[in-house]
Amino acid sequence: MAKKTTTQERILYPVDWLEERSGLVGGIRYFLFRNVPADVNWFQTLGSATLTAFLVQASTGVVLAMYYQPGPTTAYPSIQHITNDIWGGWLVRGMHKWGASVFIILMFLHMGRVFLFGAYKYPRELNWIIGVLLLALGLAEGFTGYLLPWDQTSYWATTVGINLNGTAPFLGPFIAQFLQGGTYINADTISRFYAIHMLLLPAAIGGLIALHLYLVIRLGVTSPPWSKEAAGTGPLPPHSSNGSGPSSGTEPRQPVERAASG
Amino acid sequence: MILVGSDLDSSRGHDHTPGPSLWPVGFAVGVVVMLVGFVVSWAIVAVGIFVTVFFAFLWLRELIHGRALAGEPPAVQPEQRPPRAAAVPRPARTDLVHDRYPRNVFLEASTLGLGAVIGGLVTLPVLGFMIGPAFLKQGVKLSDLGPITDFPEGQFLITTFTSNAQEGTVSRRTAFVRNNGFLGTQPSFTVISNHCAHLGCPVEPNGVPLYKETKRFRDVTMIPVLPSGFGCPCHGGQYDTEGNRIAGPPVRGLDRYAFSIINGHLMVGKPFSIAYVVGTGANAQIHATRLSFPGEHVSGIESWLYPIQPPH
Numbered sequence: 001m002a003k004k005t006t007t008q009e010r011i012l013y014p015v016d017w018l019e020e021r022s023g024l025v026g027g028i029r030y031f032l033f034r035n036v037p038a039d040v041n042w043f044q045t046l047g048s049a050t051l052t053a054f055l056v057q058a059s060t061g062v063v064l065a066m067y068y069q070p071g072p073t074t075a076y077p078s079i080q081h082i083t084n085d086i087w088g089g090w091l092v093r094g095m096h097k098w099g100a101s102v103f104i105i106l107m108f109l110h111m112g113r114v115f116l117f118g119a120y121k122y123p124r125e126l127n128w129i130i131g132v133l134l135l136a137l138g139l140a141e142g143f144t145g146y147l148l149p150w151d152q153t154s155y156w157a158t159t160v161g162i163n164l165n166g167t168a169p170f171l172g173p174f175i176a177q178f179l180q181g182g183t184y185i186n187a188d189t190i191s192r193f194y195a196i197h198m199l200l201l202p203a204a205i206g207g208l209i210a211l212h213l214y215l216v217i218r219l220g221v222t223s224p225p226w227s228k229e230a231a232g233t234g235p236l237p238p239h240s241s242n243g244s245g246p247s248s249g250t251e252p253r254q255p256v257e258r259a260a261s262g
Numbered sequence: 263m264i265l266v267g268s269d270l271d272s273s274r275g276h277d278h279t280p281g282p283s284l285w286p287v288g289f290a291v292g293v294v295v296m297l298v299g300f301v302v303s304w305a306i307v308a309v310g311i312f313v314t315v316f317f318a319f320l321w322l323r324e325l326i327h328g329r330a331l332a333g334e335p336p337a338v339q340p341e342q343r344p345p346r347a348a349a350v351p352r353p354a355r356t357d358l359v360h361d362r363y364p365r366n367v368f369l370e371a372s373t374l375g376l377g378a379v380i381g382g383l384v385t386l387p388v389l390g391f392m393i394g395p396a397f398l399k400q401g402v403k404l405s406d407l408g409p410i411t412d413f414p415e416g417q418f419l420i421t422t423f424t425s426n427a428q429e430g431t432v433s434r435r436t437a438f439v440r441n442n443g444f445l446g447t448q449p450s451f452t453v454i455s456n457h458c459a460h461l462g463c464p465v466e467p468n469g470v471p472l473y474k475e476t477k478r479f480r481d482v483t484m485i486p487v488l489p490s491g492f493g494c495p496c497h498g499g500q501y502d503t504e505g506n507r508i509a510g511p512p513v514r515g516l517d518r519y520a521f522s523i524i525n526g527h528l529m530v531g532k533p534f535s536i537a538y539v540v541g542t543g544a545n546a547q548i549h550a551t552r553l554s555f556p557g558e559h560v561s562g563i564e565s566w567l568y569p570i571q572p573p574h
Binding site for chain 2: 072073156159160162163164166167169170172173174176177178180181182183184185186187188189
């Protein structure tokens with residue numbers, strides 16, 4: 001007699017089917033349901049917030065690219081069209097414009113949290129370095145994106161920005177000329193910035209974010225510097241979140257996995 | 263023969279038959295180079311023929327004399343003894359030369375090497391396409407500003423012109439043009455660029471432009487002005503009427519345009535940078551340098567920071 005199939009098994013059948021063939025479900029569980037120190041802090045959500053801001057930029061940017069037309073005679077009218085004519089355009093462009101600032105601010109706040117928590121110390125130095133690269137690429141996104149509305153502000157701000165690069169010793173003039181694609185800002189400059197802004201830099205940022213997250217998962221999350229738990233000098237909080245569910249507080253202390261921090 | 267992985271661990275590739283000859287690969291490369299040469303140039307054909315003949319010779323020699331490594335694989339006795347203790351080091355084998363270059367190492371190296379070659383063949387042209395156009399063919403065409411009789415002596419005209427008709431509006435430039443009369447028998451003009459020598463903002467004349475007296479020649483507009491100097495709205499750089507820096511952050515004077523007069527028309531061409539100007543008007547001595555980006559020193563010890571200029 002065949003085994004009776006429960007309703008739950010029927011509902012979960014697609015998940016089981018997927019898991020059996022890919023292991024994806026287990027991978028997602030491994031990614032999302034990790035042990036963290038019991039006394040993690042709200043400030044430690046700033047990294048996820050930064051990632052969310054990047055995803056907002058990526059998704060709004062993809063849709064804006066469907067309407068935006070880079071080019072010295074088309075860029076500004078297409079921005080006007082997006083803002084004034086297309087249904088919802090003002091909202092998505094606004095999300096992208098203001099979200100850019102949010103993304104940059106969150107990167108700095110996240111960086112400050114990591115610095116003040118000492119989370120850049122052994123064994124997490126490499127993740128700090130990747131984070132600094134991400135910050136540089138994020139700022140480059142801001143710089144290249146600023147030109148795209150092609151109005152007076154963006155044109156002259158970009159002129160100044162390019163010439164600032166040009167004042168760097170030795171290679172500066174070459175960097176500046178590479179950025180504007182010639183001796184002066186010309187018809188190719190805006191499409192050049194557009195390609196860098198929406199293809200080159202996001203791809204690089206995406207790859208580095210993957211590395212960043214891999215190292216976070218591999219090395220775990222730090223305890224706050226005031227953690228008595230990490231120092232081994234205090235009782236566990238009543239709701240230890242090391243994967244064993246609520247504890248009564250009287251149980252023997254469980255070693256918290258992946259919480260070895262400086 | 264190339265020795266790769268000669269210090270391999272001893273478990274690797276012991277009793278394999280000798281690897282295949284490498285010479286046919288070189289022969290094939292030579293043929294490919296020769297075929298590419300037929301498309302590209304005769305010099306490459308010659309190189310390809312040389313490579314082909316060279317490797318054909320090596321291959322033939324090997325076929326005739328027989329390779330040192332060729333022949334039947336040595337009969338391998340099945341392992342009978344119990345495995346030796348791991349602590350006993352195995353004696354180094356010197357009798358089998360082909361151990362030093364097993365087949366799997368060749369396959370690994372050639373896979374990685376071919377991958378690198380293919381990757382390079384794809385990447386290099388793309389990189390060149392990305393970087394090259396910014397530096398090549400940067401020449402400046404002459405722009406016609408109209409008959410020189412449009413330029414009254416001693417007065418600046420804020421002259422805006424299209425420097426590249428193909429590019430259109432984005433190539434509009436502004437110069438402050440003053441007719442200095444004659445120097446001997448030659449007409450003299452001062453053609454100052456409006457790109458601030460600090461960071462490239464557009465400088466403005468310190469004086470009221472006489473918009474009502476605006477002149478036009480094709481798409482060139484000329485607005486008369488009698489300035490006391492030039493000032494930059496971005497960061498406050500100030501220049502005198504010869505374009506010398508007198509205050510603020512700029513590191514040098516304003517750039518100028520080379521000009522020529524063809525059929526009575528004033529033509530402006532290549533811009534160049536200026537360290538400083540001594541004197542005024544037609545008698546000014548211009549200490550000119552190659553065109554540099556705004557913010558670069560062109561004289562003094564700081565100019566050593568910018569030894570090479572990209573082609574402009």
